[in-house]
Amino acid sequence: TGSSRPQRMLKAVQKNATKGDPKSVISAIDYYCRHKEWAMNVGDEKGLILDSVLTEVNPSTALELGTYCGYSTVRIARLLSPGSKLITIEFNPAFAAVARQIIAYAGLQDKVTLVEGPSGDLIPKMKERFGIKSFDFVFLDHWKDRYVPDTKLLEDCGLLRKGTVLLADNVICPGAPEYLKYVRNSPRYESQYYKSNLEYTKVEDGLEKSVFLG
Numbered sequence: 001t002g003s004s005r006p007q008r009m010l011k012a013v014q015k016n017a018t019k020g021d022p023k024s025v026i027s028a029i030d031y032y033c034r035h036k037e038w039a040m041n042v043g044d045e046k047g048l049i050l051d052s053v054l055t056e057v058n059p060s061t062a063l064e065l066g067t068y069c070g071y072s073t074v075r076i077a078r079l080l081s082p083g084s085k086l087i088t089i090e091f092n093p094a095f096a097a098v099a100r101q102i103i104a105y106a107g108l109q110d111k112v113t114l115v116e117g118p119s120g121d122l123i124p125k126m127k128e129r130f131g132i133k134s135f136d137f138v139f140l141d142h143w144k145d146r147y148v149p150d151t152k153l154l155e156d157c158g159l160l161r162k163g164t165v166l167l168a169d170n171v172i173c174p175g176a177p178e179y180l181k182y183v184r185n186s187p188r189y190e191s192q193y194y195k196s197n198l199e200y201t202k203v204e205d206g207l208e209k210s211v212f213l214g
């Protein structure tokens, strides 16, 4: 049978990017997805917002929910200070297999731990498996109906601390209405909406930044 969209994206990276150069990997994916074949990466427009929030937080430990092909994983890991770590969780093995190769092509494998499996099962194991005390930054970009249960799980597992920043993709498209209600109505979060567009399109989408108040 033929190749998959993630496999074609990986080929585009291997053909057009420079090994060990994260910026060229990001550009190669954005070019491919804008001009050849759309894919659900956070993209270049929302990616600039992700970069700015990340630079502001400068996390020592970061968590990504929803790796897909590793585009945002590379965007985040390239900006981490030496010694800082990113853990990224992906449920889909085919996505994870491509992501590992794209992260390695960017030369960022030493900063990233990709864990395959359901986030709901893996989050409670973070402390014991990876010696995580708490996360400084969490990027939510997985199944939109998992944003609320997994946020509650992170709270209950003591993985958030006063000041932890949550940044959620797709709060408008495909949408995460329950999540917006949850963080905007909770006294335990201070939230802010960053209006943007769905990756590689003119459709509205945005990122919601929520600071955990403890």
Ligand SMILES: O=C(NCCO)c1cc(-c2ccc(F)cc2)cc(O)c1O
Residues within 6 Å of the ligand: 040, 041, 042, 066, 068, 141, 142, 143, 144, 169, 170, 173, 174, 198, 199
């Ligand atoms: O489902 C998503 N992510 C989790 C998958 O592992 C996702 C979907 C879309 C999207 C898809 C189809 C459409 F028509 C519009 C948006 C966009 C995204 O940024 C996403 O993260």
Ligand SMILES: [Mg+2]
Residues within 6 Å of the ligand: 040, 041, 042, 141, 169, 170
């Ligand atoms: Mg997304």
